[in-house]
Amino acid sequence: MSRVLGRLFSRRAASIIKLDRPPLFSKVPPWWARWTYALIACDLFVTASAVEFTWNNWTQLTDDLKTISQKSKEGTVAVQQPPNDSYVPRPSWQRAGLCVAHLGVGIGIAVALIVTQSRYVRTFTLSPALLRAKTSKNPSQTPSQDRQVLISCASNFKNNGQSFSLASCSVGEGRDASEMILRVDGERGHWFLSLENSLINGKKASIMDAQRAILEEWGTARRTGTWTPLAAADRRWVSGPAARKQGRS
Incomplete structure (x- = not known):
C-alpha cells in the first residue's frame, strides 16, 4: 500500500x-483548483467534527420501567409509571466503526482534490x-x-x-x-x-x-x-x- x-x-x-x-x-x-487547500481545510474540519460528535454523542435509548409497590388497604398493588427515557453511549465498536468511515470519506475527498489539482x-x-x-x-x-x-x-x-x-x-x-x-x-x-x-x-x-x-x-x-x-x-x-x-x- x-x-x-x-x-x-x-x-x-x-x-x-x-x-x-x-x-x-x-x-x-477552475475555482476548485485554485482553492484546493482551503477546501481541504474545510474537509478536515468537517471530518474531525463528525468524528468527535460520533464518539461522544452517538447514543441509544434505554427504556426503564419502574415498578412502584404501593400498599393499600386491599393489599399490594403494582403500578407502572411512564417510562423514564435515558440515553447511553453505543458500544465502542459501533462508534469506532463509524468514526473510521468518517475518516475514510474525509481523507478520500482530500486525496481526490490533491490528485486532480496536480493533473x-x-x-x-x-x-x-x-x-x-x-x-x-x-x-x-x-x-x-x-x-x-x-x-x-x-x-x-x-x-x-x-x-x-x-x-x-x-x-x-x-x-x-x-x-x-x-x-x-x-x-x-x-x-x-x-x-x-x-x-x-x-x-x-x-x-x-x-x-x-x-x-x-x-x-x-x-x-x-x-x-x-x-x-x-x-x-x-x-x-x-x-x-x-x-x-x-
Missing part, C-alpha cells in the same frame, strides 16, 4: 519554466532539450526525439513545473473534443488539458483553433485514440466548408 501511495504522489524534480514567449497553451484553472494543466508548451539545444550547431534542427514537453499544473507555483521527453509522451482525446489528455511512459495517471476558454500563444482561441495549434506543434509524435474531426469541436458551424466536411449541409 505504501508503495502504491508513494508512486501516486511521487513528483519529478520541479523544473523552472522560463520562456521568451507565451506558452503554447495556457488556461486559468490539471495550467500551461503546456514544447521546447528543444536545453542541453542539446545549447551544444548543437543548429539548435532549430534538434530532432523531435530531443524535444521536451513542459507543463505547469494547478498545483505548481509561478513558473515551476515538470518536463518530459517528447519521445516518452503521447496525446489523446478526452471525454470530448474540448479536452486533451497527456500520458507519459513510466508515469502513473495522466494530465488534462481543457481547451475551452484557453489561450494559445497568449491569445484567446476557440476549441477548434486550440486543438489545431497543439496538434500542429505536436507534429508526428505519438497520438492515441480516435480523434474527433476538428470541426466537430465547434457546433456553431451550420454551413460552409467546416460543416460540409462533417456532412451537416
Whole structure:
C-alpha cells in the first residue's frame, strides 16, 4: 500500500519554466483548483467534527420501567409509571466503526482534490532539450526525439513545473473534443488539458483553433485514440466548408 501511495504522489524534480514567449497553451484553472487547500481545510474540519460528535454523542435509548409497590388497604398493588427515557453511549465498536468511515470519506475527498489539482494543466508548451539545444550547431534542427514537453499544473507555483521527453509522451482525446489528455511512459495517471476558454500563444482561441495549434506543434509524435474531426469541436458551424466536411449541409 505504501508503495502504491508513494508512486501516486511521487513528483519529478520541479523544473523552472522560463520562456521568451507565451506558452503554447495556457488556461486559468477552475475555482476548485485554485482553492484546493482551503477546501481541504474545510474537509478536515468537517471530518474531525463528525468524528468527535460520533464518539461522544452517538447514543441509544434505554427504556426503564419502574415498578412502584404501593400498599393499600386491599393489599399490594403494582403500578407502572411512564417510562423514564435515558440515553447511553453505543458500544465502542459501533462508534469506532463509524468514526473510521468518517475518516475514510474525509481523507478520500482530500486525496481526490490533491490528485486532480496536480493533473490539471495550467500551461503546456514544447521546447528543444536545453542541453542539446545549447551544444548543437543548429539548435532549430534538434530532432523531435530531443524535444521536451513542459507543463505547469494547478498545483505548481509561478513558473515551476515538470518536463518530459517528447519521445516518452503521447496525446489523446478526452471525454470530448474540448479536452486533451497527456500520458507519459513510466508515469502513473495522466494530465488534462481543457481547451475551452484557453489561450494559445497568449491569445484567446476557440476549441477548434486550440486543438489545431497543439496538434500542429505536436507534429508526428505519438497520438492515441480516435480523434474527433476538428470541426466537430465547434457546433456553431451550420454551413460552409467546416460543416460540409462533417456532412451537416
